[in-house]
Amino acid sequence: MRTSTSKNEILLNAYSADCFKKEAQKVIDIIANELENIQTNGLQNTIDRKLPEEQLAFWSEEFASTGSTSLSQLSEKIMEHSIHFHSKGYMGHQVAVTLPVTALTSALIGYMNNCTTVYELGMAGNAMEKVVISHMAEKYGYDKGATGFVASGGSMGNLTALVTARTSSGVEEKDYHRLAIMVSEEAHYSVERAAKIMGIASENIIKIPTDKSFAIRTDLLESYYEKAVADGKTVFCVIGCACTTSVGAHDNLEQIGTFAEKHNIGFHVDGAHGGAAIFSEKYKYLLKGIERSDSLIVDFHKMMMTPPLSTAVIYNAGHRKINEFSPKAAYLWQDQLSEEWWNSAKHTLECTKPLTIIHTYAIMRLYGDEIYRQNVDTLYDLGKEFAELIKEEPDMELAIDPCSNIVCFRYVPDHGNINETNKIIAEELLKDGTYYTTSTAIRGEFYLRVTLMNPLTDTEELTGLLQKIREAANKHNNPE
Known part of the structure; x- marks a missing residue:
């Protein structure tokens, strides 16, 4: 019998239920207090941007400190030196403003440390994935028997879906060098990266031009396909965007589906951001035709308010051969060839x-x-609403009318270079920190870009952003 614990005192205290309970309450109070402060005290700084060297110096010094600390003390420092997604001024990247309840589910996930590799390591998790995927598949109009799982992010989801499309195409491995995909020139970079990881040559990633709304020109699909075939390429998949990352454009999925069916090729939809529109009676028309796709992805960690990374990969029934990756691991499962949804790593x-x-x-x-x-x-x-506010301003212009929560626009100066002026405005907004916005290049022109991710943001914040932009422009035009 062990009579002394002094040797392992730190380890045992780290596992102490009492210590955990006390510290957990303090951390929860910090989060709750920030939520209350943001919602009751109006717009405050969204980001206090420090130079990378400054951040590194601070955390190097903090790490080297010999003084005692607690998780709650560290939490306060971390939050103080980070961007605040829950601020009403957060209008930057397509990162979820997470529901507060996910702070608690994150704690549960971290403590349990289950995984979906094999059934026994994630019994509840594998079954929960099956239930949620089935529910999502039904929402998208997929056929009964649709399958899928959760992957770690949209990039992983697109890669997995394309590998599946290749496996299901029936093309023999010796002919893989001929394989090609067709995709919008506005598609997310993860599609091209996935294709290259699969060994598909750059010239076999066939990028289709877009129209004035930045949606794929479906009228060009046939001619581009015929040329690819004439060049000895084997097109095995066409990808539709719902929506594009840069400007939020939606491809015509109905027409892409018709094209894919005509040539008997795979049809995948990258719905990482806009796929959540399926839950809206008002906006699900943007996804018309998605039910004809063979596969799709949607990020839970964007419009569905969870922490990253969590992406649904869903396959329409009858459009997938299993064992995309042909794993052979006798220490995990004896049957290498069966579906077994409960063994996710397959x-x-x-x-x-x-x-x-x-x-x-x-x-x-x-x-x-x-x-x-x-x-x-x-x-x-x-x-x-933001687009309408911009239209009312004589010194502002839209790139396109938005069909989602992504809005690209710019300030129009009386004189000077419009691109350089907006670059300076973007820098000034970042220095100010009240709002966090991003920017993008649209056909060679520089635009400010916002993605409205916080449902608590309202008209006051939108008009406030336009005022900040005008102040930044005036500062540039009238330096002291």
């Missing part, structure tokens, strides 16, 4: 994948699909 590049599905399952169980409808409607409506 169907993904990932093995020890965390149970991020707990976030989405909990949200669906606690709030139902209605919370997604409200979030999509609120944010997409906000995008349209």
Whole structure:
């Protein structure tokens, strides 16, 4: 019998339920206090940007400190030196303003440390993935028997879906060098990267031009396909965007589906951001035709308000051969060839994948699909409202009318270079820190870009941003 614990005192205290309970309450209070402060005290700084060297110096010094600290003290420092996604001024990248409940599900995921590799390591998780994927597949109009799972992010999801399309194409491995895909020139970079990882040559990544709305020109699909065939290429998949990352454009999925069916090739939809519109009666028309696709992805960690990374990969029934990756691991399972949805690692590049599905399952169980409808409607409506505000300003212009919560626009100066002026405005906004916005290049022109991710952002913040932009422009034009 062990009589002394002094040798392992630090280790045992680290596992102490009492110590955990006390510290957990302090951390929860910090999060709750920030939420209350943001929601009751109006717009405050969204980001206090320090130079990378300054951040490194601070954390190097903090790490080297010999003084005692606690998790709650570290949490305060971390939050102080980080961007605040829950600020009403957060209008930057397509990163979710997470539901507060996911702070608690994150704690559960971290403590349990289950994974979906094999059934026994994630019994609840594998079953929860099956339930949620089936529910999502039904929402998208997929046939009964649709399958899928959760992957760690949209890049992993697109890669997995393209590998599946290749396996299901029937093309023999010796002919893989001929394989080609067709995709919008505005598609997310993860599609091209996935193709290159698969060994598809750059010239076999066939990029289709877009129209004035930045949607893929479906009228060009046939001619581009015929040329590819004439060049000895084997097109095995066409990808539709719902929506594009840069400007939020939606491809015509109905027409892409018709093209894919005509030539008997795979049809995949990258719905990482806009796929959540399926929950909205008002905006699901943007996804018309998605039910004809062979596969799709949608990020839970964008419009569905969970922490990253968590992406649904869904396959329409009858459009997939299993064993995309042909894993042979006798120490995990004896049957190498069967479907076995409960052994997730058979169907993904990932093995020890965390149970991020707990976030989405909990949200669906606690709030139902209605919370997604409200979030999509609120944010997409906000995008349209912001666009109308911009149209009313004589010194502002839109890139295109938005169909989502992504809005690209710019300030139009009386004189000087419009691109350089807006670059300076973007820098000034970042220095100021009240708002966090991004920028993008659209056909060679520089535009400011916002993605309205916070459902608590309202008209006051939108008009405030335009005022900040004008102040930055005036500062540039009238330096002291």
